[in-house]
Amino acid sequence: MGEYGLHYGGKYMSSREELLDKLANAVVxxxxxxxxxxxxxxxxxxxxxxxALDAINEGLVKGMSIxxxxxxxxxxxxxxxxxxxxxMYGGLDILLPAIPKSEVENRKKCLIAVVEGDVHDIGKNIxxxxxxxxxxxxxxxxxxVPVQKIVETAEADQTNVVAMxxxxxxxxxxxxxxxxxxxESGYRxxxxxxIGGAPTSPSFxxxxxxxxxGANAQDAASxxxxxx
Amino acid sequence: xxxxxSHLERASAAxxxxxxxxLTIYPIACGVCRKLIGDGNITYRQWVNDPKLFAQAFIEGQxxxxxxxxxxxxxxxxxxxxxxxxxxxxxQNTPFVDKHIVNGPEDYEKFEVPDIxxxxxxxxxxxxxxxxxxxxxxVITAGFIEGPLLALSQSAGxxxxxxxxxxxxxxVHKALEIMTDYDAQMVExxxxxxxxxxxxxxxxxxxxxxxxxxYHEFEADKYASKLNKMTVDNGMAMCIHNCADLPHLxxxxxxxxxxxxxxxxxxxxxxxxxxxxxxxxxxxxxxxxAGQVDPQVFIRSSAEDVAKITxxxxxxxKTALCKRNLKSSYCIASGCEIPPDINCKLENIxxxxxxxxxxxxx
Ligand code: B12
Numbered sequence: 001m002g003e004y005g006l007h008y009g010g011k012y013m014s015s016r017e018e019l020l021d022k023l024a025n026a027v028v029x030x031x032x033x034x035x036x037x038x039x040x041x042x043x044x045x046x047x048x049x050x051x052a053l054d055a056i057n058e059g060l061v062k063g064m065s066i067x068x069x070x071x072x073x074x075x076x077x078x079x080x081x082x083x084x085x086x087x088m089y090g091g092l093d094i095l096l097p098a099i100p101k102s103e104v105e106n107r108k109k110c111l112i113a114v115v116e117g118d119v120h121d122i123g124k125n126i127x128x129x130x131x132x133x134x135x136x137x138x139x140x141x142x143x144x145v146p147v148q149k150i151v152e153t154a155e156a157d158q159t160n161v162v163a164m165x166x167x168x169x170x171x172x173x174x175x176x177x178x179x180x181x182x183x184e185s186g187y188r189x190x191x192x193x194x195i196g197g198a199p200t201s202p203s204f205x206x207x208x209x210x211x212x213x214g215a216n217a218q219d220a221a222s223x224x225x226x227x228x
Numbered sequence: 229x230x231x232x233x234s235h236l237e238r239a240s241a242a243x244x245x246x247x248x249x250x251l252t253i254y255p256i257a258c259g260v261c262r263k264l265i266g267d268g269n270i271t272y273r274q275w276v277n278d279p280k281l282f283a284q285a286f287i288e289g290q291x292x293x294x295x296x297x298x299x300x301x302x303x304x305x306x307x308x309x310x311x312x313x314x315x316x317x318x319x320q321n322t323p324f325v326d327k328h329i330v331n332g333p334e335d336y337e338k339f340e341v342p343d344i345x346x347x348x349x350x351x352x353x354x355x356x357x358x359x360x361x362x363x364x365x366x367v368i369t370a371g372f373i374e375g376p377l378l379a380l381s382q383s384a385g386x387x388x389x390x391x392x393x394x395x396x397x398x399x400v401h402k403a404l405e406i407m408t409d410y411d412a413q414m415v416e417x418x419x420x421x422x423x424x425x426x427x428x429x430x431x432x433x434x435x436x437x438x439x440x441x442x443y444h445e446f447e448a449d450k451y452a453s454k455l456n457k458m459t460v461d462n463g464m465a466m467c468i469h470n471c472a473d474l475p476h477l478x479x480x481x482x483x484x485x486x487x488x489x490x491x492x493x494x495x496x497x498x499x500x501x502x503x504x505x506x507x508x509x510x511x512x513x514x515x516x517x518a519g520q521v522d523p524q525v526f527i528r529s530s531a532e533d534v535a536k537i538t539x540x541x542x543x544x545x546k547t548a549l550c551k552r553n554l555k556s557s558y559c560i561a562s563g564c565e566i567p568p569d570i571n572c573k574l575e576n577i578x579x580x581x582x583x584x585x586x587x588x589x590x
Contacts (some may be wrong), residue, residue: 030394074565077439081396082387119324122437144326169524170321171570197496198473199524215496 009040013105016050020059027063030081030083032090035060039094052098057135060091064133068218071126078122086127092132101208108228110136110161113150114143115174123197123217130217131163131186134225148201151181160228163220164210165195175200176208192227194220230590239296239368241556243465243487243516244389248556251542251588254518255526255577256469256561259303259322259568261289272568273317276302276348282287284357287362292574293581298363299427299467300356300566302348307410308382315422320570330384332392336403339383341410344417353414358419368455368486370425370467371418376407376455377432377447390437393446400446408451415458424485425465428455435481435499440479448479456484464551471564472541473497475480481511492563493520503541507548518561521580526566529555531579538580542587 007155014022015052019042026035032198067084070076089114096104116123121143132138138158141149154162162182164175175195182188194212197217205213214220230249233241242252262275262285286298296405305325309315312326330336344350352371374382380403381389392400418426421588430452433443453502459466465487468480473494481489489511494500501509511517521541525534538560545558566577 074435076437077435077442078437079390080444082391083386086391117321119326125387168567169527170567170571198497199498 001006006201015047019050019055020062023055023059024063024066027060027084027087028066030080030085030087032083035087035091036094039091042095043098054094055101056092056095056099057188060088060095061133063225064088064129068130068133072216072218081126081129082122085125090135104137107135107137108224109157109161110138110158110163110224111141111150111157112138112165113141113145113153113165113173115150115164115166115178116146117171117174118143118166119143120167120197121165123154123167127163127165127196127214127217127220130221131161131224135176136161136224147177147181150178151185151187154182154191155187157184161224162191162193164193164195166195167199169199172199173212179209182214192224194223196220231588235296235367236365236466239448242296242559243368244553245514245557246269247365247517248590250585251545251556252516252559253581253584254295254297254299254331254524254559254561255293255521255580256299256301256565257289257293257295257327257577258299260526260577261285261590262568263574264288264292266401267568271319272323273319273322276317276323279351279354279358282351283358283362286359288564290363290367293577295367295581296358296559297368297370299370299372299425300342300352300359300423301427301469302352302355302428304374304378306352307374307414309408310342310344311379311383311410312342313383322568325382327387328383328385328388330388333392336392336396336531338385338398339403339406341406341413344410344413346469348416349417350469353417353421356423359527360422360424361507364422364424368425368465369423370427370465371421371423372410372427372469373414373418373429373431374502375428375430375447376411376451378429379407380404380412381432393442397445401450404446404451410542411451411455413433415455415462415464415548419462419464425467426459427469427488427490428452428459428486429469430480431470431472433476434491435468435474435476436472438439438476440476443476443479448483452484456529458487464530466498469564473500475501477501477506477509477511481515481517486515488516488559489518490518490561493522502544503558504548507545510576511549512549512554512557514554514557516557516559518559520563522561523564524560526572526576526580527569529576531573531575534576534579537582539587542584546588546590556590558575560588
């Protein structure tokens with residue numbers, strides 16, 4: 001029992017710090033049941049102890065950033081990162097519905113997709129995780145997504161960001177076609193477009209009219225936090 | 229400079245790091261060579277389902293480009309497809325898996341080795357035999373096969389498999405044993421085709437995906453080592469292709485000891501090793517390393533640019549080989565398969581080969 005623990009009528013309640021630690025540790029160690037349990041405890045403890053939003057940002061997300069940094073430093077690898085992401089989503093599923101409506105409306109929206117013809121989606125999923133961890137509401141359209149679907153969903157969602165991934169050269173043209181589609185639909189000026197994946201480059205981003213090309217998930221998240 | 233050699237003489241010399249007239253050359257032009265068959269309009273679907281057409285691409289490719297090797301890569305969904313996964317075959321795109329067959333940990337135990345005399349395993353083996361028969365007197369031929377971890381990730385879905393490595397390692401191992409049995413049968417099948425080598429795709433040996441511990445546990449120690457040995461015991465040279473950004477070179481070159489190691493280079497990814505670094509670090513001391521022209525240039529650049537890129541690579545490689553006292557153990561190759569896209573320019577492939585023939589002279 002931690003030193004911050006409180007007792008109410010003999011029942012032990014975790015303190016804010018304990019709850020945050022539990023969430024962060026669950027994510028770092030990839031224990032989805034622990035994250036879900038921690039999230040339930042946050043709701044049970046109530047806003048006076050810890051709000052759902054703080055539990056996300058200072059607990060789950062903190063854990064995910066630790067894992068992201070370790071991955072970038074080759075201290076952990078995909079199996080751990082994917083389990084941590086899965087764990088973070090497990091906690092988010094419980095905590096997100098508890099965020100007050102006004103705050104939900106303030107959350108920025110991001111659409112993410114792997115462009116048509118390409119099934120490489122591991123990198124995209126890691127980017128999605130880090131953007132989610134930065135407080136964005138991410139709509140994941142998956143892999144092999146046709147241009148038209150990205151363009152239409154961007155407008156329908158009133159998204160703030162369109163993030164596109166491809167690892168293959170032949171499919172890079174899909175990124176340009178999407179941006180052209182966004183220009184045509186009039187939505188381009190209302191969103192940031194970011195791209196990534198090994199064959200893309202900052203100069204390619206410039207050529208096709210994207211706002212940014214990120215080398216990895218961390219870069220994507222920091223860029224979006226900075227500009228939005 | 230050595231007198232002009234035949235392809236076979238040159239490639240055999242390079243495999244033994246002996247003197248050559250020029251560096252060996254192999255753009256990994258596989259699917260793209262379907263454009264050289266007949267009127268150039270056969271679809272990818274036809275190409276990957278008909279052994280004669282499959283073989284014809286390599287035979288025509290050899291006539292057209294004049295290479296030192298012929299390596300029969302079809303695509304990476306042959307095994308998964310025969311294991312029951314859904315494979316989408318477009319008219320002009322490499323087939324890919326669009327329906328995985330593992331939906332829960334129990335499914336790992338349901339895998340069974342399919343009949344390799346049927347399905348695309350059979351097409352691959354028969355096609356390989358046809359091109360080996362046609363080309364064995366000209367070049368070194370090799371079959372191409374998916375390693376066990378790749379075959380499993382293609383069947384189960386990579387992300388699921390990676391998470392299960394973490395939560396259900398024993399189930400994953402059970403499935404890997406079946407993949408290894410399947411691969412073992414394919415090794416015997418390839419040995420009967422008469423190819424001189426067999427190239428393994430071990431792409432998960434990549435530090436962007438797995439660390440040493442995971443790679444050793446889930447591919448290297450129990451599965452790849454057995455298959456590598458079997459390849460050699462069946463009379464074929466053991467070759468590896470790994471186009472990853474951060475390949476496990478110590479394991480895959482120093483431990484596995486392949487005859488040929490084919491790899492890519494990603495200048496934008498820090499720590500991705502360039503040709504000269506690979507040579508400097510001793511990886512070409514006992515292995516013919518092949519690389520590292522960026523496959524993108526065959527679509528995006530002009531033939532002149534490809535010539536410049538090839539010239540630079542030849543210079544870089546020759547200097548590095550010379551510094552390390554090596555004679556020929558680097559093959560001027562593309563880092564991965566040349567994109568078989570319809571927009572891929574055959575003249576760029578030709579430009580790479582023709583330039584390397586001149587600039588690769590020793
Ligand atoms: C694993 C892999 C596969 C797996 C993919 C499994 C999956 N579910 O994703 C399988 C086996 C299915 C596969 C298939 C094929 N592959 Co593949 N594959 C790879 C490999 C080895 C690693 C990719 C990977 O997952 N890396 C790990 C992740 C975490 O890194 P990442 O994807 O790069 O993502 C990071 C960054 O790029 C960035 N990022 C990514 N997206 C975005 C988006 C934004 C907005 C931002 C900011 C950042 C960002 O952040 C990520 C996290 O840090 C690469 C080589 C390589 N190293 O890139 C080849 C590679 C991508 N494949 C290649 C090819 C050719 C194929 C095939 C056509 C092979 C074949 N002949 O069948 C098929 C493709 C079929 C198709 N139509 O899609 C080529 C593409 C060549 C090209 N330039 O065109 C590559 C580059 C290999 C090479 N050198 O040629 N492949």
